Amino acid sequence: MTPADLAIRPAAWLGSPGKHDGIVLATRVRLARNVAGRPFFRTLAKSAQQDLVDELLVAVAQASGCTTACGWRLGRLPEVERQLLVERHLISREHASAKRPAGLHLEADELLAVMINEEDHLRIQAIRSGFDLSAALEAAVAFDRRIEAVVPYAIDPRLGYITTCHTNLGTGMRASVMMHLPALAESDGLKPILRALGTLHLTVRGRHGEGSEALGHHYQISNLRSLGMDEDTLVGEVEQAVERIIVAERLARERLLTHARPRLEDRIYRAWGLLTQARILASDELCDQLGWLRLGLALHVLPDEAAHLNWVTLDRLASLGQPAHLQLGGQGPNLDEVSARDAFRARLVRTGLCVSG
Secondary structure (H helix, E strand, O other), X not given: OOHHXXXXXXXXXXXXXXXXXXXXXXXXXXXXXXXXXXXXXXXOOHHXXXXXXXXXXXXXXXXXXOOOOEEEEHHHXXXXXXXXXXXXXXXXXXXXXXXXXXXXXXOOXXXXXXXXXXXXXXXXXXXXXXXXXXXXXXXXXXXXXXXXXXXXXXXXXXXXXOOOOHHHOXXXXXXXXXXXXXXXXXXXXXXXXXXXXXXXXXXXXXXOEOOOOOHHHEEEEEEOOOOOOOHHHHHHHHHHHHHHHHHHHHHHHHHHHHHOHHHHHHHHHHHHHHHHHXXXXXXXXXXXXXXXXXXXXXXXXXXXXXXXXXXXXXXXXHHHOOHHHHXXXXXXXXXXXXXXXXXXXXXXXXXXXXXXX
16 A cells, blocks of 8 residues: 555544534544664764654554555655645644655554654554544554553653653653644634643644644644643543533534524535535635535534535545645545646535535
8 A cells, every 4th residue: 555545545543523413523643762772863963863764663563463554755756745744734844845754554444553753753643533542542552552562662750751852751652632622713712722721731733733824614623742741531521622622612602503603504505505516616715615614514504405414525525635644545637736736626526515516
């Protein structure tokens, strides 16, 4: 399998959205680890970094035991394939654009992955659909222990796991929840929540992590601190905060239905009209408008002709309509060009929403 093979299928974790009416899309746990006795990548010569990547790809594959897993050296992949891995939340943007040797181990179902030589030597990731941090943590820890059996980790008896960034010291864990918060964002209810999260040592990022934008009102909530606490406690803190945000978003949606229904319907119906009629559709615009349809589906506020919509359809279009996915999985001509992709994306969406023409 190559990254290009992923372009024609939605990610397995896009099962959407469980019991939370489209508010929580997915949960993820990442564990940062470094190899004992090896310097951080910034002080390693390029040849030593390549040796480390090669060694760790073999070691992680051995620990995995999955015969269908893939191991890729990112420097050997075309830029578009690396971008596709970013779009699927399998590697970070920094990992994709780095000029140093780097690798990725990926289980066939995409629910477990390991970034090699990103900020740390290893970044173990487990992702799950919906609000299920406990399952993501269990999977990440189990894989971590298998890797530790063949790779000696850098650990300090007092500080815990040694990481490149001091904020990851301790457990080395980042637990994050991808949320869709259009009602809070549109009602200015999000700003006080963001301020409150800071006091709880939590942070909010955009759809693709640090430095990315919250396109389509999608936000990632994650822990900031890692030192002096265990994984279960940190996950519990994130879960409690997310549950409060879910309540706040539900209340904000109810207020929109009660006090601003015409404006709410207008945004949802306009999104339906644009997506079913547009002949040119940019990637950011698709994300924004699908966000309104997602809200309409959650609140049962959709045009009659959209009554067939479901989460699977919306998730599939959001995934497959991304630039690298179109370039590698689309069947249209000249999809390396932005204008061709925008036109092909519009046709893909119209077809996906069961609209002819």
